[in-house]
Amino acid sequence: MNSDARGQQMPARIAAELRTLIHTGTVPPGGRFQGERELAQEFSVSRATLRQALKVLQEEGYIEVRRGPYGGAFVTSLGAPLTAWKEQMASDFAPMDDLFDFRVGVEMAAARFAAERRTDEDIVRMRESTERLATAVGREQLRLHDARFHECVAEASGSSRLLNMVREVRGELFLPVDFLRDDDTQDHSDILGAIIDSNPDLASQRMMEHIEHTREQLRKLVRTA
Amino acid sequence: MNSDARGQQMPARIAAELRTLIHTGTVPPGGRFQGERELAQEFSVSRATLRQALKVLQEEGYIEVRRGPYGGAFVTSLGAPLTAWKEQMASDFAPMDDLFDFRVGVEMAAARFAAERRTDEDIVRMRESTERLATAVGREQLRLHDARFHECVAEASGSSRLLNMVREVRGELFLPVDFLRDDDTQDHSDILGAIIDSNPDLASQRMMEHIEHTREQLRKLVRTA
Amino acid sequence: MNSDARGQQMPARIAAELRTLIHTGTVPPGGRFQGERELAQEFSVSRATLRQALKVLQEEGYIEVRRGPYGGAFVTSLGAPLTAWKEQMASDFAPMDDLFDFRVGVEMAAARFAAERRTDEDIVRMRESTERLATAVGREQLRLHDARFHECVAEASGSSRLLNMVREVRGELFLPVDFLRDDDTQDHSDILGAIIDSNPDLASQRMMEHIEHTREQLRKLVRTA
Amino acid sequence: MNSDARGQQMPARIAAELRTLIHTGTVPPGGRFQGERELAQEFSVSRATLRQALKVLQEEGYIEVRRGPYGGAFVTSLGAPLTAWKEQMASDFAPMDDLFDFRVGVEMAAARFAAERRTDEDIVRMRESTERLATAVGREQLRLHDARFHECVAEASGSSRLLNMVREVRGELFLPVDFLRDDDTQDHSDILGAIIDSNPDLASQRMMEHIEHTREQLRKLVRTA
DNA sequence: GTGGTCTAGACCACA
DNA sequence: GTGGTCTAGACCACG
Missing domain, CATH: 1.10.10.10 (Winged helix-like DNA-binding domain superfamily/Winged helix DNA-binding domain)
Known part of the structure; x- marks a missing residue:
């Protein structure tokens, strides 16, 4: 409405x-x-x-x-925002958990529908994002291509609403992305494989694991900071 | 101010x-x-x-x-809104598909997390909704208790964001709900079972099937109208 | 310019x-x-x-x-501004001294020229202000008629520049005025007398004493607060 | 920024x-x-x-x-500005009077407070200005050292606000200064004497007379031009 | 051609 | 008819 x-x-x-x-x-x-x-x-x-x-x-x-x-x-x-974010997270991680719960929902659905509906062009785009992440140098490029892959999956899902939500969630995530996991590239590659194989359950399953890994990583980061 | x-x-x-x-x-x-x-x-x-x-x-x-x-x-x-809705759906079903894609995402996640985190009180509430739906008479009661169950699951997920989204989606659904499937009660019961058994994958799987059934039902309704 | x-x-x-x-x-x-x-x-x-x-x-x-x-x-x-003002004055009274030095200059000149140039109408206005101050009740009325008298004198000086400056200085004074001296009315009356008598030196002399009294009063107030 | x-x-x-x-x-x-x-x-x-x-x-x-x-x-x-100024003054001398009224106020106060607060260094500076005016040759030097003395007095008053105002007024005076009175040096000397003697009333009195003389001089100049 | 400021005027939400 | 928000456009100071 x-x-x-x-x-x-x-x-x-x-x-x-x-x-x-x-x-x-x-x-x-x-x-x-x-x-x-x-x-x-x-x-x-x-x-x-x-x-x-x-x-x-x-x-x-x-x-x-x-x-x-x-x-x-x-x-x-971004020093100031990072500091502010860390303090806020340290005092209350609940909002971040809430965000990740929602992220799990929208990105699993995106992966599922992508596996069902992806076109050849979608695959090209997702593959390109994955490869660029693999060869990216510097935090900025990592951050950018990581985000880009998730967007590509959401695009492939054919649901504009899911795409919007994926973007919105990502927009709220901020600096966590500064601390990308080394095996993110592998995760993306695995997800992409399931999507190419048209295996919705596996794609969404892997997407969930990928996101939950990130959530855990973040939790540790906040604890030690 | x-x-x-x-x-x-x-x-x-x-x-x-x-x-x-x-x-x-x-x-x-x-x-x-x-x-x-x-x-x-x-x-x-x-x-x-x-x-x-x-x-x-x-x-x-x-x-x-x-x-x-x-x-x-x-x-x-609600005759007038129903007519307007049918006409709109007949001319373009895509918005409804978009809505359902999103619904699949949030409600699967809600079911998944509910299965992981539900308290005894959550179970009581979900069970109550299910039973009331079974014994409901009249469209209005059916509609009400159907909606109520989905809310209860989202509540049990412990994620306020998912709960909000479940409600928001429901608010946009409207009259389709007027035409509840006879086996909705059974669906709800099955989902609840998986949640009680703390089986996240099964719970979300059943939630998806439940929602996709509704989507199909609606699609038919629009075609024949 | x-x-x-x-x-x-x-x-x-x-x-x-x-x-x-x-x-x-x-x-x-x-x-x-x-x-x-x-x-x-x-x-x-x-x-x-x-x-x-x-x-x-x-x-x-x-x-x-x-x-x-x-x-x-x-x-x-005006509680908040008053508090802020007191704190500022307590930490550094110099700006207030600066303001009063300037005030002495413009108001002495205003009184001097008023004594030389006042018209009968000017006298009426100044007398009215003085009387109203004498019979004023409540801080607000005191404050208002005190300020008004000084404006009237500046008006009687026939110098728009002096009038502007008298107003500007007064505008910066703020709450001090909240603590009017009991003998302000007498001061005003004495100044007015010298102006009516067309005695520039005496008028400006009395104006100076009046203002210096106020300055002293303020200084004490800040010390004890 | x-x-x-x-x-x-x-x-x-x-x-x-x-x-x-x-x-x-x-x-x-x-x-x-x-x-x-x-x-x-x-x-x-x-x-x-x-x-x-x-x-x-x-x-x-x-x-x-x-x-x-x-x-x-x-x-x-400065021929052009001088001509423009004369024309303006001839048609309306009021702004000049206004300026002088204000000048009387600020410079009397400056002289008064200088007499009360001058340090030995202040005296040195004021004396130097006076002497240089006495031995100055050419309009430019006269103008410069005349202005300088008034600034020195304002500095000796210890009030930055009065100093600023003295400068501001001087900045607006312009060419009148071109026509310095022969006895300016004597005036300055007399004022300085009162300041050195720590006689505020006399210092401000002499300052007033000095300024009023200048005002009169100017008035004549405009009438005859 | 950039950001920084101000103008004139519209529409909205308020009580 | 109040304050609250936004629009469209102008001009200024900047480097």
């Missing part, structure tokens, strides 16, 4: 979308967003509103804004 | 919530909502705003407002 | 002007400012800009904003 | 400051300002902005900009 008006205010909503781009590594530290005018148009929003969104991210320490030509909104090294 | 002021779509939001109450059978045809003043207070909203929400539902044919003593907002027989 | 553009941003400048109205008691605690639209027009500024000014005052604890008819920006009991 | 961004009148502000330097004789006719880059840095402003300020002064006839080596912004003989 009101599918795209979930009730947040515009600035907060746009801030969330931009934050997602940072969390997923789409715009890495040091990277620059488009100009305010372009962004405003992209979000179908006035520049004033967009600027409020940028201000939120600025105060959260995600971006810093520079003026002049070659100015713009640049992603910081 | 303006901490929760979303700016501009409160009426639509409230309308959606009230619509959900109708879709899930919480307030059945012929049933009456609380007085405007109570509703307004419940949603932390002014009476004027609430009246706009009611107006939306009125125009959609969900409710009719009667004045005087014993007046109030009464749920109609 | 650029007499009215001293370089502040508009919101800060407007906030300062509104703050002055509070400090001088023109709008007392509990009082209400005009509607945003009127204020915006009065300051020849857009509503958005004016709202930023209101936000500043809101965060400083000077006003609270209520919605609905009979809503608007209302002056608080 | 935008801590000191006043938004929109930087050029005018900078122009005013540079104009003051000319009015006070700090940079005399024929004199050269620093390079654009140095000035820009000094005012913490971009070169483009500074150039706008220079353009303003250029159009007012205060400076002329020469290019090439030994180029820069040179103060003109």
